[in-house]
Amino acid sequence: MRVFPIACVMGLLSTTALAAPAAMTQDSGAPVGDNENSKTAGPDGPVLLEDFHLIEKLARFDRERIPERVVHARGTGVQGMFVASEDFSRYTKASLFAKPGKETPVLVRFSTVMGYRGSPEAARDPRGFAVKFYTDEGNWDLVGNDLPVFFIRDAIKFPDFVHANKPSAVTNIQDPNLAFDFFSRTPESTNMLTYLYSTQGMPESYREMDGFGVHAFRLVSAQGQQIFAKFHWKSELGLHNLTLEQQQTADPNYATRDLYDNIRAGHFPKWDLYVQVLTAEQVAQLPYDGFDDTKTWENVPEAKIGTMTLNKVPDNYFQYTEQSAFAPGVMVPGIEPSPDKMLQGRLFAYADTQRYRIGTNYQELPANRPLVKVTNNNQDGTMSIAPQVGEVNYEPSTAKKVGAVTPQPSFKLGEYPVSGVVQQKAIAKTDDFGQAGNHWRSFSKDEQAYLVKAMAADLNRVTDHGIKLRQVSYFYKADRDYGTQLAEATHLDVNEVAALAAKVVSY
Structure with a gap:
């Protein structure tokens, strides 16, 4: 249990407006009479399934967490x-x-x-x-x-x-x-x-x-x-x-x-x-x-x-x-x-x-809802809350019927030419190392030292020699000094790094 310092609590009290508490309700809006005692069959009997407030409260609590984002979760x-x-x-x-x-x-x-x-x-x-x-x-x-x-x-x-x-x-x-x-x-x-x-x-x-x-x-x-x-x-x-x-x-x-x-x-x-x-x-x-x-x-x-x-x-x-x-x-x-x-x-x-x-x-949802009115034929699904009126949930439809919507031609997407062969190929101009080298050379000596120290801290945890060698060869390819400093910081043979970098091709 977290214990808040008295000063912190007093600060909260002093900055929070005092007001009468609102009447407690269920999610349905129904008033809650007792929020501390479950409904039981007598003083020693089992809890009753008919205690809807208890069941709803626990079921709602069970679902407080939604799946976190696969990335950007924090x-x-x-x-x-x-x-x-x-x-x-x-x-x-x-x-x-x-x-x-x-x-x-x-x-x-x-x-x-x-x-x-x-x-x-x-x-x-x-x-x-x-x-x-x-x-x-x-x-x-x-x-x-x-x-x-x-x-x-x-x-x-x-x-x-x-x-x-x-x-x-x-x-x-x-x-x-x-x-x-x-x-x-x-x-x-x-x-x-x-x-x-x-x-x-x-x-x-x-x-x-x-x-x-x-x-x-x-x-x-x-x-x-x-x-x-x-x-x-x-x-x-x-x-x-x-x-x-x-x-x-x-x-x-x-x-x-x-x-x-x-x-x-x-x-x-x-x-x-x-x-x-x-x-x-x-x-x-x-x-x-x-x-x-x-x-x-x-x-x-x-x-x-x-x-x-x-x-x-x-x-x-x-x-x-x-x-x-x-x-x-x-x-x-x-x-x-x-x-x-x-x-x-x-x-x-x-x-x-x-x-x-x-x-x-x-x-x-409030965080994602636009400020403008939404009118389209999307409907139903989990937690649908947007008002839907009328039976016309399709387009095109007869004009002026309740629920009818129509596109606005002035907002059509831009047109542009496309040509070529359908393919699965890498882009033609990869140039994987040029900008990395330019970026390295734009750093001061202190900034370069920071980068080498930070990256070496992680690379030195790599146990596979081939992985480390191949990775450092890329930085050598970007800039010889960049790769040399990393090679030394990661205990690699600079000549071996340079030899592998010479075999790397980038267009």
Whole structure:
């Protein structure tokens, strides 16, 4: 049992408004007469099945936990407001960017990726940065991370990536041998691993980290013109990170505690939203695949289009963190998918996991429900609560009948040409190591030393020589100094690393 200090209890009493308690009811609304004694057959008899309040209370309690997310299980929800800073309609008809000063409520969920629901927040792990915009044309979910790239470029590999990084199926303990076995067979992960083990991979707080949409998205204007974009949230507080020593001693709840404490104190964190844009022709001219999510768009300028302020701790953690559901396929007119193969798979997988985790009608829950009226022919299923009237639950139908709905042609999705042979092939321009090398060379000597120390701490737990050798050869391929320092830190023969790196081919 947790014992609260007297000062803490007194503080709660002093800040909580005193009011008469509300009359207790069952979920059905029926008043409860006794909430402390079960109904029995006499003073010593068995408890009666007819005590509906008892049965309902216990059955409801038994179901308080929903399945936790397969990934991003440990999370924190916060509410706030996004304000557009300029008219961005020349690129997109998305209404939230229509004019300067336009306000759109948001719900943000920060998270770690691999840990379970109660796991420590100071993990060497990407931070989820998911934003739900409640726009006046429906919800838009910008579901990203605090780092600009990802480990893999095709969604078909995502279950394998997660299995390798989750606890062992035998020991139920996370094992670097499994993680680096996968990464050492997946050279495209080299860039993301360089980010993850850098100082940027361990944020000092959720307030002091950036967010990225990671993928390219297709923007469509009211005139039907199309352009591709990448989104970037820049913290107005700047980037601040934990040292390795601070990580090891951090409060398991450090990030949530910091965020909530600051918001409650009136210190509202802000992020400016920046965007990069490229035409299809410009994407095609990039020296790498512009739709590869293991790459950033280098040397492409960013423009600020708005600011987000987080100013409210939700009233209930379960309803606005556990039941909040984000899916990249939740888009608004003017924002559409790009050919990014990882994004294409996420369009299905994220919404499908929410249907499994929360239920068919997860978008009817308060955290996920749009502010605009929902009118369509979806019906029934588990926990359907949206009002349904009339017998016309199909379309097309005779106009003006109760329940009839009709599409709006002005909101048809954008058209674009496609051609080619149906295939299962890797992208043509992989270039798995170039940006990782550029990133390494951008670090100061201290930042390079941090990265080597952090990564060596995990690599030195790998017992298979071949896995370790193959993994370090990728970093050598990215930059000779990078690989040499890691080889020395992981007790490998640099000449053996260099020889293997020379055999690695990247296009």
